[in-house]
Ligand SMILES: Nc1nc2c(ncn2[C@@H]2O[C@H](COP(=O)(O)OP(=O)(O)OP(=O)(O)O)[C@@H](O)[C@H]2O)c(=O)[nH]1
């Protein structure tokens with residue numbers, strides 16, 4: 001559907017999705033994540049914003065099952081919820097916990113000879129709690145692991161929350177950028193990686209899905 | 215006081231009062247357990263211990279102890295809570311840092327903890343640097359000196375994110391003993407090990423110990439296993455014997471009918487080596503070795519290209535789970551044998567595949583094979 005029509009499928013290992021609030025980033029990343037699982041990937045969704053249960057329900061309602069969620073919401077807000085088979089909980093401050101957990105899940109999926117898709121919603125929360133250098137160091141380790149395992153990862157970044165320097169440094173770490181914008185009630189996206197460049201295209205959000213107009 | 219970690223206790227002996235120990239932990243390894251285990255051991259031995267928590271809530275860290283079956287509900291245990299205020303929560307801990315980003319306040323609370331305890335453990339010194347900047351290092355210097363005056367021991371957990379080299383050097387320099395906790399990376403982190411980088415109260419040899427985490431139980435050392443496989447008559451048994459300090463095989467009429475079993479102490483690793491029979495299917499063998507096997511050596515007879523398809527099949531079977539492998543091009547002493555490059559091409563191996571020439575019979579190159587595999591495992 002979406003990634004297909006943009007023909008960026010699987011190209012970048014680390015893709016950053018950036019746009020202003022409410023433009024549809026969350027729906028987009030969920031759909032991209034869902035599509036990969038539907039293709040047979042094992043999924044790891046790291047959430048710092050939406051409750052893990054909500055994401056799990058949404059994915060289940062779309063009919064996919066092969067995913068795990070790393071919940072960085074509940075522990076950060078001092079709720080003491082137990083882990084569940086599909087949901088592992090960590091504090092956003094616990095970056096080592098995140099890399100270790102992701103590696104564990106990678107190992108399980110690789111045993112089943114599965115490829116892996118990772119969604120990270122969002123890096124902006126990390127940047128709220130931790131300073132830029134810390135987050136960059138973490139992402140450096142994280143994105144290289146994604147590359148060496150042959151996985152794909154999507155990361156959401158809130159536009160307008162960080163300075164130019166931070167955004168530039170983030171772009172350096174990722175090999176693809178998908179930008180979203182909102183103009184006179186119309187929404188547009190454009191895409192860029194080392195080999196492909198797709199200029200602004202209009203898109204709509206329909207029934208929890210993103211439809212690119214052609 | 216004790217380190218409380220297998221093998222390290224023997225190597226380092228007691229930790230003298232006034233000393234500091236740093237665990238330098240690979241960011242992709244669950245190494246935060248090490249400082250917690252050291253704390254628990256010493257708490258059990260009747261010392262008063264304070265844990266400085268900066269990257270997760272006190273509740274979560276207490277659960278972490280419970281996960282490993284360690285009871286810390288004692289009056290002699292306390293937490294320095296340098297986290298809760300950061301996420302806007304209150305705290306019921308004995309020591310509470312109201313503004314963790316304010317180094318002066320943090321320093322005041324930690325100083326008090328040093329005065330009042332035998333052992334001070336930092337769950338994550340790196341997180342404190344992340345929050346407050348590299349100025350923390352000057353304070354570390356101060357805390358270490360103060361611990362010396364107070365006959366206390368400080369243990370730091372430090373995650374080695376890609377910090378500036380000076381930061382890592384400084385941290386090492388300020389510690390009396392540094393223990394590295396590393397990962398064996400090959401696409402994913404396959405295993406993990408620890409070793410002593412330095413110690414100023416004990417002469418230590420370079421030694422790496424592989425470990426697993428048991429829940430309950432904590433850090434447990436184990437001996438890595440290397441699987442040696444390859445076609446019939448390629449020289450597996452000869453190879454296992456040539457690199458092992460001791461080895462046994464069950465051969466009947468010159469062919470192996472059970473596992474070759476060898477053992478070698480090499481570069482600080484204590485390694486078990488298993489040679490599979492060439493004739494039989496060894497998938498069940500691989501199952502027996504389970505998650506314990508760390509790498510595969512495929513021995514091929516460099517004069518028998520007709521056996522290469524079989525070698526490839528065996529390679530595919532054994533490395534299915536993402537294990538790293540090295541091809542040992544054996545019988546290089548025989549005239550007209552194929553070169554490693556020719557073998558690589560004939561076997562149609564990927565460019566980054568490692569093919570090492572050797573002669574198992576004369577032992578020439580056998581350690582190069584082991585080196586190549588260890589290099590794949592811990593080199594990068
Ligand atoms: N010339 C030469 N002969 C070797 C070398 N290594 C092993 N051989 C000979 O090759 C034959 C097979 O060696 P083994 O070590 O028993 O081979 P294997 O792979 O264990 O054989 P199976 O267990 O039966 O599959 C023996 O006659 C060895 O002496 C070598 O480096 N050079």
Ligand SMILES: [Mg+2]
Nearest residue numbers: 450451469470
């Ligand atoms: Mg044999």
